[in-house]
Amino acid sequence: AQTVTQSQPEMSVQEAETVTLSCTYDTSESDYYLFWYKQPPSRQMILVIRQEAYKQQNATENRFSVNFQKAAKSFSLKISDSQLGDAAMYFCAYTGNAGNMLTFGGGTRLMVKP
Amino acid sequence: DGGITQSPKYLFRKEGQNVTLSCEQNLNHDAMYWYRQDPGQGLRLIYYSQIVNDFQKGDIAEGYSVSREKKESFPLTVTSAQKNPTAFYLCASKVIGPRQPQHFGDGTRLSIL
Numbered sequence: 001a002q003t004v005t006q007s008q009p010e011m012s013v014q015e016a017e018t019v020t021l022s023c024t025y026d027t028s029e030s031d032y033y034l035f036w037y038k039q040p041p042s043r044q045m046i047l048v049i050r051q052e053a054y055k056q057q058n059a060t061e062n063r064f065s066v067n068f069q070k071a072a073k074s075f076s077l078k079i080s081d082s083q084l085g086d087a088a089m090y091f092c093a094y095t096g097n098a099g100n101m102l103t104f105g106g107g108t109r110l111m112v113k114p
Numbered sequence: 115d116g117g118i119t120q121s122p123k124y125l126f127r128k129e130g131q132n133v134t135l136s137c138e139q140n141l142n143h144d145a146m147y148w149y150r151q152d153p154g155q156g157l158r159l160i161y162y163s164q165i166v167n168d169f170q171k172g173d174i175a176e177g178y179s180v181s182r183e184k185k186e187s188f189p190l191t192v193t194s195a196q197k198n199p200t201a202f203y204l205c206a207s208k209v210i211g212p213r214q215p216q217h218f219g220d221g222t223r224l225s226i227l
Contacts, residue, residue: 009154033212043202045157045218052213091156099212100145100164101172104156 002027004094006105013082014113020067021077021108023092031097034068034075039089039107048090051075079110087112116141120205120219126227127192127199135190135222137205146188147206147216150174157204163188164210192224200226 003026013019025034036048051059051068058066063083067076079086092105118139127133137146145164149157159172163182177196182188188207192199202223206216 031212035215043204043221045204045206045216047215047217050213050215095212097212099210099214101159101162102147102157102216104158106156107154109154 002029002094002096002103004092004103004105006090006092006108008108009106010109010111012111012113013079015082015084017082018078018080019082019110021079021090021092021110023075023077023105025073025075025092025094025103025105027073027094027096029096033095033099034066035093035095035102036064036066036075036077037091037093037104038086039091040085041088045091049077082112084112084114086110118205118207118217118219120203120222122222123220125222125224127224128227130194132191132193133199133224135192135203135205135224137188137190137219138186139188139205139207139217139219140186141207141217142185143207143217144185144210145208146182147208148172148178148180148188148190149204149206151202151204151221160190160203199224 034051038046063080089107093102121136147162148160161180163169179191205219208216
């Protein structure tokens with residue numbers, strides 16, 4: 001079974017600074033997909049970014065980028081120029097090539113200090 | 115606007131009572147999911163369905179039941195057999211295919227009276 005681990009229960013960052021959230025996963029598949037979701041205090045889950053395992057290029061969405069290390073099974077999220085609105089729970093998630101289920105990590109709570 | 119609607123937002127259950135959480139989507143998605151989230155924790159899969167009249171158990175299906183009679187609707191019943199139902203419940207849907215992300219509703223908070 002696949003597992004996803006987020007080793008940082010909480011992180012804090014100063015507004016306008018950069019922060020990196022860690023995620024590791026365990027799988028025996030070669031093709032899979034990884035996602036980062038954001039859950040603000042409103043509790044709605046919002047897709048931040050996704051990465052296909054077959055792509056060597058790291059995904060980027062505006063201030064959000066990933067560092068995908070396939071051999072190390074690592075998928076970290078970098079948030080640049082942090083804003084107060086970035087404060088939320090962040091969840092890393094994995095799905096295999098069949099794509100019918102997501103496995104979530106335990107989450108990292110990000111606090112942004114003004 | 116297309117989206118996923120969960121109702122009610124808050125729900126209270128008495129001991130020994132079954133309650134049903136509603137999830138409706140107008141995104142024309144084939145797959146639908148139910149997750150449970152406990153405080154400070156990640157999401158755990160209860161049930162999912164990829165086609166009408168078919169569904170599969172997730173990691174924590176015991177004490178829950180679902181139906182999928184229409185593509186748009188995937189209600190979750192929390193039965194009296196679920197001894198610790200207090201949690202936040204999230205419904206999601208997606209287009210079939212691994213690259214496609216799941217889209218989530220706003221959730222239902224269930225509490226025991």
